[in-house]
Amino acid sequence: MSTTTALPHWDMTVVYPGLDSSEFAQGLSQVLQHIDELASFFAEKQVQALPAAPVLDDAFVRDFEQVVARYNAMSDEVRTISVYISSFVNTNSQDDLAQAKYSELQRGLTLLAQQATRFTAWIGSLDVEALIERSQVARDHAFPLRKAYKQARHLMSPVEEELASELNVSSGSAWTKLHGNISSQLNVPLKIDGETKSYPMSAIRNMAFSEERDLRRLAYEAELAAWKSNAVPLAAALNSIKNEVNVISRRRQWESPLEASLFDSSIDRETLDAMLSAARASFPDWRRYLRTKARLLGLEKLAWYDLFAPVARESKVWEFAEASNFIIEQFGSYSQRLSDYAARAFRERWIDAEPRPGKRDGAYCASLRADESRILANFKPAFAGMSTLAHELGHGYHNLNMLKRTALQRRHPMTLAETASIFCETIIRHAALGQVEPSEQIAILEASLQGSCQVVVDITSRFLFEQNVFEKRQRRELSVDELNELMLDSQRQTYGAGLDEAMLHPYMWAVKGHYYNTGRSYYNYPYMFGLLFGLGLYARYQQQPEEFKQSYDDLLSSTGMASAAELAQRFGIDIRSESFWRSSLDITRQDIDLFEQLAAQR
Template identity: 65%
Template sequence: MDIVSTLPHWDMTVVYPSMESQEFARGYSSVVQDIDELAHLFDTRHIEGQMTAQLSGETIKTFEIIIERFNAVLEATSTLSTYIMCFITTNTHDSLAQAKMSELQKSLVTLKQLGTRLTAWIGSLDVDALIDRSTVAREHAYMLRKAKLRAAHLMTPAEEALASELNVSSGTAWSKLHSDVTSQLRVPVKVDGQIQELPMSVVRNMADEADRDVRRSAYEAELAGWKEAAVPLAAALNSIKGEVNVLARKRGWQSPLEASLFNSNIDRATLDAMLTAARESFPDFRRYLHAKARALGLSRLAWYDLFAPVGKSDKIWEYDEAARFIVEQFGTYSSRLSGFAARAFREQWIDAEPRAGKVDGAYCTPLRKDESRVFANYKPSYGGVSTLAHELGHGYHNLNLAHRTMLQQDTPMTLAETASIFCETIIREATLRKADKQEQIMILEASLQGSCQVVVDITSRFLFEQRVFEARQQRELSIDELNNVMLEAQRETYGDGLDESLLHPYMWAMKPHYYSTESSFYNYPYMFGLLFGLGLYAQYQQDPEKFKQGYDDLLSSTGLADAATLAAQFGIDIRSADFWRASLNIVRGDIDRFEELTR
């Protein structure tokens, strides 16, 4: 396998030579035209909600034409928008990419409105009869039945169109305000004995500094900064939650949570089972937090100690070595997984170099057919290797979805982490086997730190959002009230694992996930993803060959059934707390090892 020795940039020329090229201009115009023509087709075929549409031969023919065209337009639009976003995220100063994405928004709104019209039209059809009489319908059976249910939660076509247009100046605008305020916020903080005014993102990144005084100073500066910005952020949060409450009620949902569960392809019984197991694990996570405090020489952790480093590693993971290690370890699972990773490195699907203008973080996005692109800011550490493995797991999931239509690929966030957690776990276990004591402590701490965030902190975020939605039905909440709801949720979840006088009342101001009218409760799906992925890894360990026979099929089917149905293929009952307890037992084992190593 050929591996580059310097940090690579991804190759986008396989789609278009450049954004200045004639090929891009033609591709862009083609997508816009395709969306306009699709809208015309919807108009001429009267694709909109009706009382009841007669299921004639002509209606079936229309359905098949519409689904074929809708899938084709979705695919072309996805490739174009992903292409543009890849330029924006690697260079936020790319004015051409920013302009093109802004121009494309009008067409994207049109496409979203067409999706709503399609749902309403499907709601007027006899879906079961349609599935019996049409091959295309049978291939999209889950999507159709889901759309039928969703259609029952639509307002009138005129109201839905108005809500979509108004959202640009309401929910989306409030979300943009949050993004603008938080990204431009600068706060004074003491660094090396001098006061410096730094971006909030830089100050927050000081949470993993080894020096506790630096962490404390950053924490105090951060809280002061959020206090200064709290008025517009509280206004944004109150407005967004108020809008979501109104729309949920108008669409016939009992609550925003009911709508979120529907969109996540799970039910309340599944959520309750998972949260029950999570709450039962809190004493174990507090054991981890107490062990970490002892390792740091503290009686109890403060909030600003959560990300403090424990353990150490002198291992430098150069990029080419990391690539070889990932390919090799993926090969212990299957040649298909390792071959996929080798192809991603060889064909330059990965943009790994941190540089000015590039946004922070990591992600994987499908680009076209069976190709993905992986965005990373690679650091030559275990964390850098783990992140690459995680994102390549997403790419492997995309590979298994590639032969499905766009409507068949629609995967909820609950199932989107299935392959990424699995691949990350392969790398973690392989690294632990080769590590000395201090490296083991460091690796386990990194893993437990993440698990604590996804189980304990996510529960606190869920409780906060649930209570804010309930209170917002009556009136707006003041800044002090938002702070108190946040602190109450943190006390319930972290318990005596943290110093109660040093929590984080402004987490509501920082987390962008709260500031969306499109995706409420952008929290519990993370927990589902982690624990479902760990549960599958446990199944793999018990019977590797049997597991391999069904895993790729599971990944290819995440848009074809609800989570409970897919899990049942592996004999898993996600409505039982026992499954989630078994997943958390893997984490408990890590806590036991961490306690033993840090004594």
């Protein structure tokens, strides 16, 4: 299945004409200068850990409000130029000019990160509750200020924090960059019909969606061989990153990297345990889905390379233009505002959809400036490709609803970042299922279950793997073979009898860039939270659509201004209760039941 029309590249010329333009050079120089000026301003106002809480007189309140205003403005300015440069790096990692400019910006980002730490330490020195009473600006930022006050209790000394941020450029961030460069530039030889060609890794992994099992198997074998040949530097990167996170977490007096991650995610361990327990209870249903898929494919049991195999030929080919029109129309069934937003994103070329060498795999959405976002995708002309677009547009709509919030108010955790994306994805799935014949329904339903299985089952395996790596890395480095075995063990625990244990993916630790991030550990369970929370909200929408609409946009707007538990309570949801997570998983269980019914009719 191939697209017959040219897929769009995003338009970044509305920001600067190009990386080699004088306008960009001036913009980058100005941003770096403004960061230097912010650092000087913070030093002047003594934004740092203080030996004693200052008197909150009128002069101090004015200084506080100026600090917050400058810090918010600087964050917005950096966001735009950082996303602009990244748009070139992520679509062509071999763009030397883009890599050089990002490295140049990195110096400023390091200095800004140091100011963020100083700001947190400063807030930790204040009587925050008294400040909230005295200042409207503080009241507007009550949640991030209270969170910063708690986080300050987990900071190292100012000198240690400054040193850690400076060294991160040549340690954690450098290892992250190495993984990104290796994985995006990896060309994989593959022999098909007697002819050997070289393919980018993203193209090889896309072959997992092929109707031809022999091609899926050949691509899987070639992929594993490619990861194996690059495993030594990637294992070095992973070992170094996990050790750095362990050391920094311990120095900051977190019980573990997981405890720090839960704090960042604005949830507690009780919530995580309730969700994971519900997920484990659902594994028999997911294995039932995998066994049904195997039968449809004429197999006794699925191999890893069968996970994404189509179970039915999609007679419907969703070309990009048709997919965009369908999304715009169906978003309108929820609200005109959502539909208009999607139409603008397509019209103004906010989306880079074409897969190509050097381009990052997968998809994401980044807030660029004001109400604009940019979406990276690797579009396939199938329902799954359209679903991904809807998902990422949901992120963009989330950004739109935070337009009037300041940078500090917009900082929402990953757990809540998937709220709108899952909601929008569900709108499209339900609409598509209602407009096609039963023979086509099974393909759409399977695409949805395929994704949900990844988020519930595979995400659990990734969580278990990362938990084990953090624990074992406290003692020593882990070899490639040990990392492979930990990954295989995690997959056995989760997929169980749903997959052929002789055909798993030992190098999934090398594939997933989520592991290679010092600033965001456990980049896995928040996706499950997002899926199940989003499904729970969609169920509330179906029950009381008009009442739901009155509150939903405000919920999205407030995701950086309250904890996940507080926001969920607005819709009568108790996220610490396993019953809520089970009720969300009941929705996927109903889909599995329907999938089995449709499969039995074939």
